[in-house]
Amino acid sequence: MNDRVCAMMPSEISDLEMKLRDAQLRPTKQRLALAELLYSRGNRHITAERLHSEAMEAGVAISLATIYNNLHQFTTAGLLREVVVDSSRSYFDTNVEPHHHFFHEETGSLEDIDKSDLTVANIPALPEGTEISSVDVIVRVNSRRN
Incomplete structure (x- = not known):
């Protein structure tokens, strides 16, 4: 070691x-x-x-x-x-608190999005007998191309 x-x-x-x-x-x-x-x-x-x-x-x-x-x-x-x-x-991810991510496709890196910076709304009716365990959003990003 x-x-x-x-x-x-x-x-x-x-x-x-x-x-x-x-x-x-x-x-x-x-x-x-x-x-x-x-x-x-x-x-x-x-x-x-x-x-x-x-x-x-x-x-x-x-x-x-x-x-x-x-x-x-x-x-x-x-x-x-x-x-x-x-x-x-x-x-x-060592951060186990609820939060979302940016995924930088060009570099393959992840970046945290603070949970307060993203709101998920209009979730459809859940299948009978189920409940939401978590909602994970990954926003895929690339460099701007002019």
Whole structure:
């Protein structure tokens, strides 16, 4: 593991361990290392492939399959939010509060839209026996072409 992960203060380790334990996830070395990579930079959007690259750069020996498994476990536990941009691309968002996104098609990056900046109205009648669990809006943007 890299010096940053190994040199974390005991209180930082405890915070990450607590975060995982509170989510009913066992705080293994790999999960703690992934949590450090995910949460040490504030809110962010990351793909499994990018997180795998960051883990390799940090000296964390972990397979891409294990990254995917852990990201999905973190999502199920409420620690991450999966944002599906299209059938071949998902991002994992460390900001789990309700909000929407701009998707920059040219760069492949996501940007948060504050929930107060977008109102969704005129939702059609729901199918019988259902309720809204969430509404996710992705606004796709490109550079202006003159």
